[in-house]
Amino acid sequence: MKKVTILGVTGSIGTQTLDVIRNDINNFDIVGISANTNWEKIIPIIEEFKPKYVAMMDREASVKLEKHCREKNYSTEILQGLEGLNYISTLAEVDVVVTSVVGMIGLVPTIKAINAGKDIALANKETLVAAGGLVMEAARKNHVNILPVDSEHGAIFQCLQGNRLENVNKIILTASGGPFRGKSKQQLVEIKPEEALKHPKWNMGKKVSIDSSTLMNKGLEVIEAHWLFGVDYENIQVVVHPQSIIHSMVEYVDGSVIAQLSSTDMRLPIQYAINYPERNNAVIDKLDFYNMGNLTFEKPDMDTFKCLKLAYSAGRMGGNMPAIMNAANEVAVELFLDYKIKYLQIEYIIEKCMNKFEHQTRPNLEEILEIDLRVREYVRNNYDKE
Template identity: 65%
Template sequence: MKKLSILGVTGSIGTQTLDVIRKSNGELKLIGVTANTSVKKIVDIIEEFKPAYVAMMDSKSAIEVKKHCKETNKKIEVLDGIEGLNKIASLDEIDIVVTSVVGMIGLEPTMKAIEAKKDIALANKETLVVAGEMVMKAAKKSNVRILPVDSEHSAIFQSLRGNDINSLRKIILTASGGPFRGKKISELQEIKVKDALKHPKWNMGRKISIDSATLMNKGLEVIEAHWLFDCDYDNIQVLVHPQSIVHSMVEYTDGSIIAQLGAQDMRLPIQYALNYEERKNLVAETIDFYEISKLTFEKPDIATFKSLDLSFKAGKIGGLMPTILNGANEAAVDLFLNEKIKFLEIPNIIEKCMEVFKKEVSKELNLNNIIELDKTVKDYVVNNAVN
């Protein structure tokens, strides 16, 4: 039996991880979970999975969960705040941590998990985007495996298996293109939040859905891929693949290309990460190739969706520039979701922040500097982006 914690259990990846546990025939045991304010969902999870530890980021929500546990005679340790997340991530009893919280909040507990020598099933993009060098060094030092949960990185991970990493020539990251694929800038002037949230292929959370619409999601994945697979940015290519059947590909030095294909179901990469190096029985539908009429591929339009280009630039600059990119994006997306800025202002805000804070890039890459700069950038966006 493998024991695990889930950081961000009530989100999209967290809930799909629960489904993988349900179908594991008792081979996966849930020990700890975290959430923000979703008390009812946590209560349901407590009743079904009986975790020993729960952490709520919101202290009032933690009090409500404690009250439920007391009333129902549940012997569960209920924690709150970042300290709670850190403990759930580093419990002695667990083997692996699923990091599925959204945003910078995932970095510190991931580092705590690595220090505690826990394997990481990584679904939190920001961890490697802002601190890839630091995280990968720490993982190597602690002999910890970083197992990608993103469908694209899982595909690359699987396509590399059994091959010499030194024979890698190019990583090909596929992208659905989001809800506005093919549209020009003039057509995106008055985009509404509800339109940007309508992803054509995947059911995702609000923030990642907007990132997909701007292609920032793919840009963040480019930076992740650089750190996960030690691949130069010039050897990472983004390819728009609207059908989302080919999840990503690897080209080798001899010109051979190996791809991983599968259904549009995040339970597949989640299951693979949790059970690595084994493959388990089906948790999702298989592909019927008789019903697939065609697979198409396109070059991304970085003139219209410049967040992707900005991500490549930030990654190549390195240092703290990806922190600036990510912080500006998180703040701008939040403003858009709250209808305070327009859709096309998101990449413009990011580009402005990369210029304003470029002198900060060469500071030492450590946890304190990352957290401090992230806050500074977000404060700047909030105070300057809204007219």
């Protein structure tokens, strides 16, 4: 039986992880879970899965949850803040940590879990984007598996099974194109948050949905793929595939291309990651090839959707530049969702920060965390002065 900690249990990936485990409950034991503020949503999870620990990032939420648990005589211990996340990520009995929190908050708990020898089912893009070199070095040092949960990286991981990395010619990341595929720059000027949140294929959280609409999500995945699979940026290609049936492909030196296909359901890559190297019975709808229709492919428009181009640039520069880009994007997305900036200001803010802050080629963890805070503060203090 695998013992599991889930960081971000009330989010999209977290709830789907619970669904996967629910369908295979005899093989998993959830030891620790975390959430941000939604303490009421934690209560049925405690009742069903009986985790030993719950870490709430928000202090007020943790107090309310602890009071409820005392009244109900639950044995679950309630922890608080980043210290709580770190604690449940490094528990001696835990085998795998599912990191499904969104944003830079996942970086430190993930590194601490790796240093504690835990396998990582990684759904937190920002961890590898901001500190990929440090994370992968720690994984090698501690003999830890980094198991990708993103549908694209999970697909690549499957396409690589039984093959050698030195025989890979190119990684092909597929993208749905988001809700604004085919639109011109001018058509994006007055886009509102509610429009950007309407993803055509995937059910995701707000931040990831906005990133998908700007193609920043695909840019983050390009940087992730570089670190996960050791492939140069010149050999990572993005292809728009609106049907989202092919989740990614690997081209080998002999010209063969291996693709992974499935229905658009995140439970498959989650299931594969937490069960690796085993495969379990399907928790998703299987493909019906007779009724699938056509599969089409397009080149991404990186002039209209400049965030993808900026991500490639940040990745090639390396060092602290991806962390600068990521911090600027996170705050810009928050501001857009709060109706404080326009849609196209997201890419403008990112590019301005990439040009403003000093490029450092070999930052340590403390320096990455410091530049992250500096960029966030700058954007929050200056967005209305542009």
